[in-house]
Structure formats: C-alpha cells, structure tokens
Amino acid sequence: MGADMSFDLGLILSYLPRILEGLGVTLMLWVIGSALGLAVGFAVAVGRRYGPAPLGWLLRGIVEVIRGTPFLVQVFLLYYGGPFIGLRLENIPAGILALAIYAAAYYSELWRAGFDAIPKGHLEAADCVGFTEWQTLRRIILPEMTVLVLPSMVNMTILILKETAILSIISLPELTLSVSAIGTQHYAFVESFTVLALLYWALVEICGALGRRAEARLSKYRFAT
Amino acid sequence: MSWKLFWLLVEAARLTVLLSAGAIAIGFLIACLVCAGMLSHNRVARGAGRLFVSFFRGTPLLVQLLLIYYLLPSIGLDVPSEVAAITGMALCTAAYQAEIMRGGLGAVPSGLLEAAEMTGMSAAQTFRRIRLPIAFKLTLPALVSEAIMMLKSSSLVSVVGVIELTRMAQDLAASTYRPLELYAAAGLIYLVINIVVALLGTGLEARLRWGRI
Amino acid sequence: MSAPMPAVRIEGLCKDFGTTRVLDGIDLDIPRGKVTCLIGPSGSGKSTLLRCVALLEEPTDGYISINGDPLGFDRGPNGARVKLPARQIRKVRSRIGMVFQQFNLWPHMTAVGNVSEALVTVRGMSRADAEERARKELDAIGLGARAGHYPSELSGGQQQRVAIARALALDPGIMLFDEPTASLDPELTGEVLNVMRRLAESGMTMLVVTHEIGFAASVGSKIAFLDHGRILVEGAPGEVFAKPREPRIDQFLETYLDRGAATLL
Incomplete structure (x- = not known):
C-alpha cells in the first residue's frame, strides 16, 4: 500500500448505504445498551x-470490578x-449485554451521587407536609x-457511544467495522478512519448540544447545594 | 491455569503500565500547551485548543489509534507500532487532562486571586504561588481517574499489534483454548494495578493536608 | 480654612455593571488617621465603592487619588480620562491593605505562610526574615500559637485576624475592610472588631464597609450612608444618626437594629 497518495474521502462516502447500515447498528447498540444500563x-x-x-x-464489589477492568477484556x-x-451468545446479544453491564456499573455510581446530593432538609420537608414515601420518591x-x-x-x-466502537473487535457489524471494511477493500485505511472519526465526532457533538439544551430547559429547577 | 501462563500475563502487564505511564506523562505536557491555548487571549490559540479537545474527546480511542497507526506510515513516518500506540494514547489523554486542568484553574475562588493581587503579587507570581497549587489539589482526584481510565484504555492498543496484557491474554487464549481463565486473570491484573493507582492517589491527597477550600 | 490632604479623595466616581449604574457620582474624602465607615442597605453600592478604591473594579468614570497620587486613571490633557500603566497602578496600590468578607486566606499555606508570602515574593525578603516578621504580626493579634496552622484548622474569627495580619505585614498606609464580620458567627465578630478597634487607636487610616452599626457609631470618625449608588448623608456619627433623621436612614436602622436600639441611637 501507500503507492497511491491521493486522499479521497469521496471513495469511502460512495458506500453511503453500507455506512448508514453500520450507523444503524451502532445507534441500536447505543440506545439499547444505555437504556438497559440506566435502568439496571x-x-x-x-x-x-x-x-x-x-x-x-x-453490588459494590461487582461495580468496582467492572469499573476497574477494561471494557474490551469484559467483552472477550x-x-x-x-x-x-x-453462556453461548451471538456477537450482537453478547455486545449488548456487555455494554449494558458496563454502562450499569457507571450509571449506578451517578444515580448514587444523585441520591446523596439531595439535601436532607428537602426530604424532611416532604415528611412534614405529610408525603408518603412513594410520593416523596416520585415528587421530590x-x-x-x-x-x-x-x-x-x-x-x-x-x-457509551464511543465504547460501542470496541464491539467491532468481536466482528459486530457496527459503524467502525463497516467503514474499516470499506477501507480494507480499497487499501484506503487513512481515508476510512478519517471518515469514521468525523462521523463519531459529529454524533458526539450533536448529543452534547442536545444535552446542553436539556440542561438549559431544566436549569430553572436547579437549586444551590 | 498454570503459573507459567499467569506469569506471561504479568510480564505483558509491564508493557501495559509502561505504555500508560508514558502516554500519561507525554499527554500531560501536551495538555499544558492545549490548556494554555484554551485560556489564551489569542483567538486562534483558543480555537485550536478547543478543537483539539473536542476532537480527541469526541471520537473513540480505537478509531484514533487506527487512524494514527495508518496515518504515520502514509506520511513517511515508519515507526514501530508501540510508538503509534503511545502517540494515540498521549493525544487522547491530553485532551481529557487539558479539560481537567481548565476546570481546576477556573475553580480556584476568585477572592483568593484578588487577595494575592492586593498584596502586590504580579500575575505570574499569583499563578505560580496561588492558582497552580490550589488547582492541583482540586484536580488531583480527576487526574487519578484519568490515569486509571488510560490504563484500561491501553487494552485497545492490542488491535495495532502491541503485545501488552490484553493481547497476550488473547494470544494465550487462542493457543491454549482457555479464554475464560485467561481473560479473568487479565481482568484481575488490571484491577490490581488500578487499585494500586487509586491508593497512590489517595495517599498523595492525604499528604496535602490543607483540607477543604 | 484649608483642610489637610485626605488619604483618599474620590471625585465623581461612577460604576456601571452592564446597563446598571451601581455608583452614581460619588464624591468622598477619607481623612488620614481616622476610621471612615460606609453603611447602607444591601445593593446600595458600598462594597463596589470599596472595591473601586482597591481597583479590584475598574471605575466607569471619575477619579480616585491616594495621598494625591492618581489611582488607575488620571486627567489627561484637554480633560480626557487616561488609564495609567500597570506598574504605576501596582505602586499606588501597594499602599493599600485589603480585608475581605470571605477572609480569602490561601488554603495551601499556614497562617505564617499567608502572612509572609508577599514579603518574600513582592518585597524580596528572605524566607526566614519574612517568617520572623509574620510571627510578630501574628503575636500582635494574639495568634502566635496558631502560626503553623492551616486556614481550615482555624475558626472564622481567627482566619479573619490572620487576614488582617497579612495585610498589615506589608505596612499599608490605608486599610480597606469589606464587611469583615459579615460571614462570622455572632460570637466571633467581637474578636475581629477588637483587633480593628486597636488598629484604629494606633492611628491607621481605615475605610470600612460594615453592617455593625454599633462599631461604626463608636469607632468611626466619619460615616457615609449610601443608597442607590449615591451618598445620601455623610458626616460624624453624631450628625448622621442625629434626629430628625433622613427617612431612608430610619428605615435602614430599623432593619438592621431592633426597634428599641434604633430609637436609642
């Protein structure tokens, strides 16, 4: 390789349907993995x-083990x-399961921090006005x-979105695998990984922007802690 | 699983630690530059810093590693895969460290800086004597987390052919057909390394005994 | 009768935050060797005025001079207002000591470290000499035994006294206090006010923003009552608090003192 020094992103982009297919699998893994992770x-x-x-x-032991080891090793x-x-799983269910477990460990820490951050006074106030425990949970x-x-x-x-790329290593046909396969087919490695990087970058920036908008809309409910 | 296999994993873990430590150290130097850029009054430097952080935090490390692994030879730099690996890891952690530093420097209460200004300290003295040490204390936990993150992420360099802990486990699993034990053992070694790093971090924090800010 | 040159002269001072005018044409002389207290409701601009004298806020308009030397801005030719170079600003400001509401002790340095730091970095003293000087300052405010403690190991009142020592160690000609007891528990305000009282007796020029009306009335030689960015009344405590009073001052006193104390004044 390397004889052809032309840098042609168009070549990769001409496989748009295959890229979109991979993107679809990535989004599916991401949504299911993080939804399960959030709930668990x-x-x-x-x-x-x-x-x-x-x-x-x-639970603490399990969470620490998952947070202390690489996702790739967990997947393997x-x-x-x-x-x-x-436990004989196809690569897609195995990937989703691994992602969900990994995400659950990290999300549980965030939920826990959330529980801890609620001022005791707010709960006492709810108690005083006669909320039941269920009402306190739901309303406060x-x-x-x-x-x-x-x-x-x-x-x-x-x-989590970025971690889905790691599932390409167990041949799961998500975005990274699809695009790098196109690159391999044409010996256009640099082009394919550039396109990949740009696609992930765009996805992450969009999510970040949506997150900031949600934060701004909720900001009126913020209180000093 | 025999001790011999386990010992091979431990040997390979040395490269994992070496790569991660190297990447974190080089990444720290790059992060200082990037952070200086982000805090600069120069619009170009600020934009460049932000773009760097956004890109390396916005793309999977796996993709960055593969891109660098193929990019370096294509621009005439034929380097060993270890060098490509450490370059990718350093750039990625630099982005995270730069953002941690920026947050830490920004979190130093402005009153402490005003107090320094009122004693007649110059901007450089205020930065060196007041802002930097306080920011360091504030960011220490985040920097330790980032180091642990990097140790775990180093497993990804197995895909560019660096025989570190994960790749060694992979190769041994293929030849012995005992993936369960080998990957569990590899996970255990990562866990032990990370616990040691976390304890070192806690110890360092305890030595800075000046308490809350 | 020609009055002696004031320690600080403020003329036509204005300060805008965005479109809000916080200070609206302040004229005030701070007499040398006396205590001047700025009082007034929250949001009246008294802290902003103090911070302008420290040049922690840049005035939008007007002039401040310290011992006759312009601070920050000067009158240029044909009446233009010119900003002075940073070196000149630091020189004039080095005569000012500042004490903050939140103490602002550097948390990574001990009490003696806080007091000696600028002696080393700014005044170029050796670390040993600076620490010796710092210990003397701490002894003077009764904190010699706490010299090796970090701020987090000191009470609020002790922290504020260390902050006063930190400012005094640099031999300032004037001390500014920005609500120095406002973040203290009531039982700790006394120790800080006592240090300030002793400082006043020693002849230090002081400008104090405070809600401690009792302190202002007993220690202050001059009181300026601010409201909506303007000085409503200024003069000796006897004049400002004398009846019949401005209705705004009555209203203010009733908020900050209980009714009984207000009628006593």
Whole structure:
C-alpha cells in the first residue's frame, strides 16, 4: 500500500448505504445498551442504598470490578469465555449485554451521587407536609435527582457511544467495522478512519448540544447545594 | 491455569503500565500547551485548543489509534507500532487532562486571586504561588481517574499489534483454548494495578493536608 | 480654612455593571488617621465603592487619588480620562491593605505562610526574615500559637485576624475592610472588631464597609450612608444618626437594629 497518495474521502462516502447500515447498528447498540444500563444502574443504586448490607457489599464489589477492568477484556470474557459456562451468545446479544453491564456499573455510581446530593432538609420537608414515601420518591427525589445528575448522565451516555466502537473487535457489524471494511477493500485505511472519526465526532457533538439544551430547559429547577 | 501462563500475563502487564505511564506523562505536557491555548487571549490559540479537545474527546480511542497507526506510515513516518500506540494514547489523554486542568484553574475562588493581587503579587507570581497549587489539589482526584481510565484504555492498543496484557491474554487464549481463565486473570491484573493507582492517589491527597477550600 | 490632604479623595466616581449604574457620582474624602465607615442597605453600592478604591473594579468614570497620587486613571490633557500603566497602578496600590468578607486566606499555606508570602515574593525578603516578621504580626493579634496552622484548622474569627495580619505585614498606609464580620458567627465578630478597634487607636487610616452599626457609631470618625449608588448623608456619627433623621436612614436602622436600639441611637 501507500503507492497511491491521493486522499479521497469521496471513495469511502460512495458506500453511503453500507455506512448508514453500520450507523444503524451502532445507534441500536447505543440506545439499547444505555437504556438497559440506566435502568439496571438505578436498581443497583437503590439496592445499595435501601437493600440489606450484604447485598450492598456484593453490588459494590461487582461495580468496582467492572469499573476497574477494561471494557474490551469484559467483552472477550463474555463472548469467548461465556460458552465455557454455558453462556453461548451471538456477537450482537453478547455486545449488548456487555455494554449494558458496563454502562450499569457507571450509571449506578451517578444515580448514587444523585441520591446523596439531595439535601436532607428537602426530604424532611416532604415528611412534614405529610408525603408518603412513594410520593416523596416520585415528587421530590426523582425530579431533583434528574436535574442534579443530568450533566454527568449526558457525558456518560456519550462515553457509551464511543465504547460501542470496541464491539467491532468481536466482528459486530457496527459503524467502525463497516467503514474499516470499506477501507480494507480499497487499501484506503487513512481515508476510512478519517471518515469514521468525523462521523463519531459529529454524533458526539450533536448529543452534547442536545444535552446542553436539556440542561438549559431544566436549569430553572436547579437549586444551590 | 498454570503459573507459567499467569506469569506471561504479568510480564505483558509491564508493557501495559509502561505504555500508560508514558502516554500519561507525554499527554500531560501536551495538555499544558492545549490548556494554555484554551485560556489564551489569542483567538486562534483558543480555537485550536478547543478543537483539539473536542476532537480527541469526541471520537473513540480505537478509531484514533487506527487512524494514527495508518496515518504515520502514509506520511513517511515508519515507526514501530508501540510508538503509534503511545502517540494515540498521549493525544487522547491530553485532551481529557487539558479539560481537567481548565476546570481546576477556573475553580480556584476568585477572592483568593484578588487577595494575592492586593498584596502586590504580579500575575505570574499569583499563578505560580496561588492558582497552580490550589488547582492541583482540586484536580488531583480527576487526574487519578484519568490515569486509571488510560490504563484500561491501553487494552485497545492490542488491535495495532502491541503485545501488552490484553493481547497476550488473547494470544494465550487462542493457543491454549482457555479464554475464560485467561481473560479473568487479565481482568484481575488490571484491577490490581488500578487499585494500586487509586491508593497512590489517595495517599498523595492525604499528604496535602490543607483540607477543604 | 484649608483642610489637610485626605488619604483618599474620590471625585465623581461612577460604576456601571452592564446597563446598571451601581455608583452614581460619588464624591468622598477619607481623612488620614481616622476610621471612615460606609453603611447602607444591601445593593446600595458600598462594597463596589470599596472595591473601586482597591481597583479590584475598574471605575466607569471619575477619579480616585491616594495621598494625591492618581489611582488607575488620571486627567489627561484637554480633560480626557487616561488609564495609567500597570506598574504605576501596582505602586499606588501597594499602599493599600485589603480585608475581605470571605477572609480569602490561601488554603495551601499556614497562617505564617499567608502572612509572609508577599514579603518574600513582592518585597524580596528572605524566607526566614519574612517568617520572623509574620510571627510578630501574628503575636500582635494574639495568634502566635496558631502560626503553623492551616486556614481550615482555624475558626472564622481567627482566619479573619490572620487576614488582617497579612495585610498589615506589608505596612499599608490605608486599610480597606469589606464587611469583615459579615460571614462570622455572632460570637466571633467581637474578636475581629477588637483587633480593628486597636488598629484604629494606633492611628491607621481605615475605610470600612460594615453592617455593625454599633462599631461604626463608636469607632468611626466619619460615616457615609449610601443608597442607590449615591451618598445620601455623610458626616460624624453624631450628625448622621442625629434626629430628625433622613427617612431612608430610619428605615435602614430599623432593619438592621431592633426597634428599641434604633430609637436609642
């Protein structure tokens, strides 16, 4: 390679349908992975806060292990190691599962920080006006927490988007794999990875902008902490 | 799993630590420049700094590594894959570190700087004696998290053929057909390294005993 | 009768924040060796006025001079207002000591470090000499035993006293206080006010923004009452608080003192 020094992004972009297909898979992985991660992460945070102590320790241990090891190693462990304990998954479900577990560990920490950040006085005030525990959760804790954790949740969700690229390593046909395959086909590696970088960059910037807009709309509910 | 296999992983982990430490150190120097650019009064420098941070934080490290791995030879720089790997990691962590630094410098309460100004300190003295040490303390936890992030991200350089911990586990798993044990062991080694780094960070923080700001 | 040159002379001072006029043509002389207190409701511009004298805020218009030397801006030829070079600003400002509401002690330095820092970096003293001088200043305010403590290990009142020592160590000709007791618990304000009272007795020129009406009335030689960016009344405490009073002052006193105390004044 290298004889042809012309830098032709048009070549890569001429495969637009294949790129869009990969993009579709990336978005699917991202949305399902982070939605599951958000939900499971919330359950983990609730379990650690309100559950019995041994459950809390167990959950904390699992979260620390997931946060202390590379996502790629987790993916390999699940995808290649799983069959040895009877967990035989195709690469797409394996990828989604790995992503969801990974995301859940990080989201649970954000939820936990959100719980901790709600001033005790607000809960006492809810108690005083006679809210039930359920009403307090729904009317006070959840809305206040949403405002508090939104910026870090947006950051985390963007991080998950970037992590989906790693799933190309187990041949999952998402954006990175599709575009790099086009590059390999034409020995146009630099072009293909440039296009890829620009696509991810655009996606991340769009998400960031949407996140900031949501923050601005919610900002009137902010309170000093 | 035999001790011999485990020992091979530990050997490979040395390269993981070396690559990460190198990338973090080089990235720190680049981050200082980028941060200076972002805080500069010069519009071009500010724009360049922001663009750098936005790009390297806005794209997956995997894509950055692959791009650099193929880009360097195509512009006539035939370097070993370790160099490509460390370059990619350094640029990526530089973007994150620059943003951490900018946040830390901005978080120093303005009153402390006004107090320095009122004693007649010059801008340079105020920066060196007041703003920098306080920003360092404020950003220490974030910098330690970034170091741990980088140790984990170093697993991605396995795709450009650097035989570090993850790649060694991959190769051994293929030859011994024992992926479960090998990847679990690799994960354990990463975990231990990261716990050590976290403890070092906590120790350093405790030594700066001047408490809350 | 020609009065002696004031320590600070403020003429036609205006300050805008965006489109809001915070100071609207202030004329005020700060007499040498006396305590001048700025009082008034929140938002009246008294802190902004003090910060203009420290040049922490750049006045939009008007002039300030310290011992006759222009601060920040001077009258140029044909009446134009010219900004002075930074070196000149630092020289004039080096005669001013400032004490903040939030103390603003540097958290990474001990009490002695806070007091000695500028002696080393600005005045070029050796670290040992500077620390010796700093210890003397701390002894003078009764904090010699706390010299090695970090600000986080000191009470609010102690922190504010260290901040006063930090300013005094540089031998300022005038001390500015921006609500020095406003962030202190009531039981801690006394120790700070006592230090200020002793400083006043030693003949220091002081400009104090405060809500401590009792302090202003007993220690202040001159009181300026600000409202909406203007000086409503100025004069000796006896004149400003004498009845019949401006209705705005009555209103203000009733807010800051309980009714009984207000009628006593």
